[in-house]
Amino acid sequence: MPSPDLITERSDPAVQRIIDVTKHSRAVVKTVLIEDIEPLLQSIRAGVGFIEIYGLDTVTLPDELLDLCAEREIPVRLLAAPVANQVFKTEKKPKVFGLARVPKPSRLKDLSDETGDLILLDGVKIVGNIGAIVRTSFALGASGIVLVDSDLGSIADRRLIRASRGYVFSLPIVLASRDEALRYLQDNGMRPVVFEADGELAVGDLDGMDERLILMFGSERIGPSGDFSTIAASSVSIPMNPAAESLNVSVSAGIALHARARRNLAR
The missing domain is CATH 3.30.1330.30 (Ribosomal protein L30/S12)
Incomplete structure (x- = not known):
């Protein structure tokens, strides 16, 4: 050559x-x-x-x-x-x-024809965390990500490309307003599941759900907003040492996606 x-x-x-x-x-x-x-x-x-x-x-x-x-x-x-x-x-x-x-931006309606779970991040602003979740989502079969209040102007942000190791272009990622995301959650028929410290379900329970889910995460400090918690069909917690304050949001998303991997990767 x-x-x-x-x-x-x-x-x-x-x-x-x-x-x-x-x-x-x-x-x-x-x-x-x-x-x-x-x-x-x-x-x-x-x-x-x-x-x-x-x-x-x-x-x-x-x-x-x-x-x-x-x-x-x-x-x-x-x-x-x-x-x-x-x-x-x-x-x-x-x-x-x-x-x-820069590729054409994905839209919320582009996510409806997919089969794997969706990730919704509410108020997650640290680009390194978003990039890690993008990589894990692609690896474990999620079909898209919705970013609400991320402070990103485009998924073609150099920091995000670097943090995701380039996987940001390998699955649909939508920058949506809060109102747009709420309307989509209410209209698409998928089951929204919110991750909270005192959830009614344990993360292991997700393995037995043979339906498409929207897995919703908020920032480590305050979690998802009340808007998303209110419309969630279920709340989920990750069992952990009570002496630990919290898990990094990218770690929590990885644990959740691993629990769903058998379903998502099969599709």
């Missing part, structure tokens, strides 16, 4: 494209920078449209990435160190990254 071309001049049009994408003040996000090998591989496999993929000239790109780019006809080039320094300046330079077109 021939070696990728090397970008040595600041005047190359790709350099300005990269700089534009890294600006934090962009009002409309149409392209996104995706960095590191695993997120790139997963994003490509998920069908994200890439403009080009780059590596620093000091890095040997793995054959797996080069082969996948060749298969999908994605151009690959190297970036000379002086040019990379001009592009990223004081920001940490990714060794391998790509410019991708």
Whole structure:
């Protein structure tokens, strides 16, 4: 396989494209920078449209990435160190990254045709937690995630892509207002289940429910809002040492999804 071309001049049009994408003040996000090998591989496999993929000239790109780019006809080039320094300046330079077109946002109605459980996160704002839940949801067969009051403007947030290791594009993730999410819960016919410290059911009881559920989690500090707790068909708790204050929300979601994995993965 021939070696990728090397970008040595600041005047190359790709350099300005990269700089534009890294600006934090962009009002409309149409392209996104995706960095590191695993997120790139997963994003490509998920069908994200890439403009080009780059590596620093000091890095040997793995054959797996080069082969996948060749298969999908994605151009690959190297970036000379002086040019990379001009592009990223004081920001940490990714060794391998790509410019991708932001996929069309998922909508709540897109979730209705799926078969696996849904995750609803109410007021979960820590991007690392959201990213971990995305990875676990994909791995254990959930069919989508609804984010309410997350403070994210787009799922193509670089922090979320990094935290999810690129799996953010592998299942539908919907940014919804509280009213939109409540209407959807009331109209879709799925069983909403809320996780609370004193739930009437234990998490192990979920394994015996052969129906599609919406698993609802709130922030560690206050849990789901009363709006979602009120419409829940059941409340669920996770047995734990009473001396422990709480579980991280991503851990709680992982425990719940593991309890549901036999049903969800079978579908």
